Amino acid sequence: MDITVEVTEKGDSQGVAILMHFGSTLPVMSPLPPADPRLFAHDPRRRWSEAPAPDGWRELHPALARAQARTSLRAAPDARATQVSEALPGEALERLADEGEWAWVRTPHDGYLGWVRQQEVGPAWAPELTVTALRAHAYAEPRVSALIVAELCRGARLSRGAGERVTEDHRCWQPVTLPDGQAAWVQEVILAKVDVSDPATFALSLLGAPYVWGGRSAWGLDCSGLTQLAYAACGAALPRDADQQEAALQRVAVPQRGDLAFFPGHVGLMLDGRRMVHANATAMAVSVDTLGEGDYGGRLLASLRGYGRWPT
Missing domain, CATH: 2.30.30.40 (SH3 Domains)
Known part of the structure; x- marks a missing residue:
């Protein structure tokens, strides 16, 4: 059978x-x-x-x-x-x-x-550098017109490369070794420390990023990939899928900014009591929608399973 x-x-x-x-x-x-x-x-x-x-x-x-x-x-x-x-x-x-x-x-x-x-x-390796830019590129040489040799994203890990930093037209370039062992150059700005305290603000920085089933980066991501990435930016580790995230969070009746809203097979991040940012497979992009507003918002509200909050 x-x-x-x-x-x-x-x-x-x-x-x-x-x-x-x-x-x-x-x-x-x-x-x-x-x-x-x-x-x-x-x-x-x-x-x-x-x-x-x-x-x-x-x-x-x-x-x-x-x-x-x-x-x-x-x-x-x-x-x-x-x-x-x-x-x-x-x-x-x-x-x-x-x-x-x-x-x-x-x-x-x-x-x-x-x-x-x-x-x-x-x-296995022990990289020293972490990319903080949402999207970035690595170059064959330390200049913006050089050949692009790799796509990078927030959370990508790199090692310091051989040689010294190079300053070119007020831009600081760092030699790196890519995960595949290739030598490359990146601008230091993509490695700069970024303090994030609000997952909702981080999620809004991804507005317009394309929807991709299973994706986890600004090059393309799904609903739970967005919430996982936003929480990770604040130092909180969420599970991968929407139902796992729902099980991990504390249920709340009234949402506040940063809470997650759960639907059958879907999750979004609340901006306030009604507005939600989410990787939207209908719009095929990260968007902001209001629960109960319009046809789409009405369907969202009708299928709402509840809200979850990171344990405090």
């Missing part, structure tokens, strides 16, 4: 997690463990599992690694499989297993599992 799973919204059910491991059809070979399969590596088809593994199964032990660029985590080892999350350039990974040209990995900051191409995974 086969169980066919259909998923319409990310984070609304265990379907995303099941698809991550088995594709759209799951052969019933072994019961899944009670742990969340988006976070706990257990694959009956391949007979792989984290400890404790059943007898006769391969027990998986994570090895530290890194993402060599902005890397899609996919639901299955297939380039056509759904992107379920994203690893940022230089971000730490845990490598669990390999299959052909693919590696099964976890992003340690939120424990999320997915498949990436092996060529996108590098050895």
Whole structure:
């Protein structure tokens, strides 16, 4: 007997997690463990599992690694499989297993599992630099007209490169080593410390950023990617998906700025008692909408499940 799973919204059910491991059809070979399969590596088809593994199964032990660029985590080892999350350039990974040209990995900051191409995974490292700009580029030489060699984003990790800083037309350039080992140059402004105390203000800085299912950066992100990124900017670690975030926060009846609003398969960040900033798959961009206002706002309010607040 086969169980066919259909998923319409990310984070609304265990379907995303099941698809991550088995594709759209799951052969019933072994019961899944009670742990969340988006976070706990257990694959009956391949007979792989984290400890404790059943007898006769391969027990998986994570090895530290890194993402060599902005890397899609996919639901299955297939380039056509759904992107379920994203690893940022230089971000730490845990490598669990390999299959052909693919590696099964976890992003340690939120424990999320997915498949990436092996060529996108590098050895573990200890980068000294963190990109704070929402979007940025690395260059082959220390000048703005030089060849762009990499796309970067907030949270990307780099190492200091060989050589000295260069000042060019009042611009300060830092030599860096990219996560894939390539030498490059970035302007120091993209590494400048940015103090963020309000997740709502940070989320508003991403207005107009494109909606991308599974995305986690200003180059493209989904609803829970936006809220996770906004909270991370304030030093608070949210889980990856909307339902996980809902379970992690304290329920409140009356929202205030910075609270999250939850809907079936969707999450937004409240600006006040009614307005919400969210990565909007209808507008295909980060937008601000008012609960109960207009046709779209009315549909949002009708489907509202409640509000969550970071524990104080």
